[in-house]
Each structure stands twice: as C-alpha cells, then as structure tokens.
Amino acid sequence: MDAAARAREIVKRLRPLYPVLTPALDYHSAYELLVATVLAAQCTDARVNTVTPEFFRRWPDPAALAHAAVGDVEDVVHSTGFFRQKAKNLVAAARRMVSLHGGTVPDTMEALTALPGVARKTANIVLSNALGKNEGIAVDTHVRRLSFRLGLTSSDNPIIIEKDMMPLFARKDWGAINHLLVLHGRAVCKARSPRCDACALGDICPRRGL
Known part of the structure; x- marks a missing residue:
C-alpha cells in the first residue's frame, strides 16, 4: 500500500x-480561537480553558486587547507558561488586526x-475550525509523531511534514486529519507506550511496534 x-x-x-x-480549546469566535491557540503553546488545553474566560471578559475583541497593557495581560496568562512572550505577541497581534484588518x-x-x-x-x-477554510494541515506534537509512524513522512520538521501530507489527503479532509491524528494519538498511538494491538490502523502501519 502506497502512502x-x-x-x-x-x-x-x-x-x-x-x-x-x-x-479541545473553548472558543466562540475566530478571535477567541486565535488567542487560545497562541496560549496553548507549551501548555495543556485544559489549563488554557481555565485562563481564557477571564481573558475574554477583560478583552472581548481585538480592539479591546489592542489597548491593553502588556503587564496586565501577563498577569492573566501567567499560568500558561512563557507568559511574557505570549502577552507581548497577543497585544501586538491585536494592534495589527486593528490597524490593518478593521479589528477582525x-x-x-x-x-x-x-x-x-x-x-x-x-x-x-x-x-x-473558525473560518471554514482549509489552507493546510496543522502539525502539532501528535500529528508529528503519527505522521512518521504511519509512513506519511520521513521528516520531523513540521513544515516539511505538512508539505508531505497535503498531497496525500483530499483538501476537504485537511482540517479533519489534524483532529483525527490528535485524538488517535491521545487515545491509542501514545508517545511512550503505543497500544498497537488495539489500533484500528495496525495492519496498515509500517512501523507497527516501532
């Protein structure tokens, strides 16, 4: 079976x-998903979901966040890790959205x-997820691991992995494959102890048993 x-x-x-x-992140708009995804870097989704309600109460849209003091944002996102850089980037991104994209x-x-x-x-x-446009495939930790194990790429570079995977899947499935591999990675194809005997892909996985 080819790739x-x-x-x-x-x-x-x-x-x-x-x-x-x-x-797994809680959101109700593209702005909220953008903020939550930035905060999720090197942090669990569960932790981010405890932080974002207060964040969005104080800064419900890019216009509000553009006027925020970076120090105030740092205080709110502190528990997500790398809080100084995240706060700085989020405020700067909001200002750019206001100045160049009408606050959207x-x-x-x-x-x-x-x-x-x-x-x-x-x-x-x-x-x-928020704008209904498939422009590529999001490559996170789980997608990076499973794409290699399943023989969809030979690289560990997220940019190359994405380029390798995009021609293999129908464009309509680009968003779905991220979710599918993330969920399967969490439930079955775990980093340290993959449950190969319980895997629905076991017979087509070229690296079964690693």
Whole structure:
C-alpha cells in the first residue's frame, strides 16, 4: 500500500471512531480561537480553558486587547507558561488586526502568519475550525509523531511534514486529519507506550511496534 492509499484508509477508519472533530480549546469566535491557540503553546488545553474566560471578559475583541497593557495581560496568562512572550505577541497581534484588518481576524494564511506569534500551525487551526477554510494541515506534537509512524513522512520538521501530507489527503479532509491524528494519538498511538494491538490502523502501519 502506497502512502496515498494509506492516507485514504486512515481517514476511512478513524472517522467512525472519532465522530466529533472540534478543538479541545473553548472558543466562540475566530478571535477567541486565535488567542487560545497562541496560549496553548507549551501548555495543556485544559489549563488554557481555565485562563481564557477571564481573558475574554477583560478583552472581548481585538480592539479591546489592542489597548491593553502588556503587564496586565501577563498577569492573566501567567499560568500558561512563557507568559511574557505570549502577552507581548497577543497585544501586538491585536494592534495589527486593528490597524490593518478593521479589528477582525484576517482570513488568509499570509495575513495570519504576519501576526506576531502566529505560525502556520496556529493559522491552520484558526482557518479550518473558525473560518471554514482549509489552507493546510496543522502539525502539532501528535500529528508529528503519527505522521512518521504511519509512513506519511520521513521528516520531523513540521513544515516539511505538512508539505508531505497535503498531497496525500483530499483538501476537504485537511482540517479533519489534524483532529483525527490528535485524538488517535491521545487515545491509542501514545508517545511512550503505543497500544498497537488495539489500533484500528495496525495492519496498515509500517512501523507497527516501532
């Protein structure tokens, strides 16, 4: 089975196992998902979800955040780690959204990745989940691990992994495959002790048993 056929089979087998394909981060708008995804770097989604209610109460949109003092934002996001850089980037991103995009989250990869603190992974998550646009595949820790184990890439570089994976999956599935691999990585194909005997992909995984 070549990589393209394997990719089709992965989607076919995992979709019934994980019917709900949404981020674990709590959000109600593209702005909220953008903020939450930036805060989730090197932090658990659960922790971020305890921080964002107060964050959005104080700064409910880019215009409000653009006028925030960075020190005040630091205080609110402190528990997410790397809080100084995250606060600095979020305020700067909000100011750019206000000055260049009318106070809204831009809807293109180019404009999103021009925002401070926003790389392709974050942009892909926002575009796919909040704006309904599949411009690429978000490569996080789980996608990085499973894409290698499943023989979809030979690289550990997220940029190269994304380029390797995009031709293998239908564009309509680019957003879904991130969720499917994240969920499967958490439930079955774990980093240290993958449950290969319980894996629905066991017979097509080229690195079964590692």
